Amino acid sequence: MSNYSIIQKDFYRESGKWLSKIEIWRKCINPNLHFVYILRMTQKYQKTKILNTFWRMILRHYQIKYGFQIYPETQIGEGFYLGHWGSLVINPNTVIGKNCNIAQGVTIGQQNRGKNEGSPIIGDEVWIGTNAVIVGAVTIGNNVLIVPNSYVNFDIPSNSVVMGNPAKIIPTTNATEGYINRKV
Incomplete structure (x- = not known):
């Protein structure tokens, strides 16, 4: 299963709709969904050195900003939903x-x-x-x-x-x- 379909399933839990990539970006105004998106992208690029470093830096920034301490090594199934941030x-x-x-x-x-x-x-x-x-x-x-x-x-x-x-x-x-x- 591609990482994009996992992200779609995570976002489906919030809206009840299957979203395009553009619609997913629009939904990222919500801190919970924004963090889940960044977490999933960091998980996707764990084995690519440069992209892994980039996404880990972005993830770290948002861990501090939103108060979520979730790491890319955590195994999380599809349809993950964070009810509130912090x-x-x-x-x-x-x-x-x-x-x-x-x-x-x-x-x-x-x-x-x-x-x-x-x-x-x-x-x-x-x-x-x-x-x-x-x-x-x-x-x-x-x-x-x-x-x-x-x-x-x-x-x-x-x-x-x-x-x-x-x-x-x-x-x-x-x-x-x-x-x-x-x-x-």
Whole structure:
């Protein structure tokens, strides 16, 4: 799959329309979409030395400007959606599935010691609410809604709502219904 089609799928999540390259550029006035575009371009040119350096410099500038700390090494599936801009940290070893929404203030980080040493793996169609924290080598299943301000440091099965600190799991078959729109 070409990088352009991944960008189109990311932007489709916001507008519900398939956009041309010109229309994508017009949508880049939105800081969230602008950052996702730059992140995807940096990922596209990781193996081309000069273009990689150029896009990394641009990405670094916008990481500081918008408050997103997401690196091109992070594996992110198509249909990635940032709900709001500002103060977002994702460890570069994290794996994120398709059609995931992440709100502001979220931290997805590694744990450096203990039984969960490592970084999270997040499944498809996961909605992560404002100020949620996910740490360690944990696996978040598909169709999971993580309520704002939740702290997750253990595996979460698919089809669940997670809330609180310490987090509690509520099994729900339609966990992200109404939260994950315009799936690709």
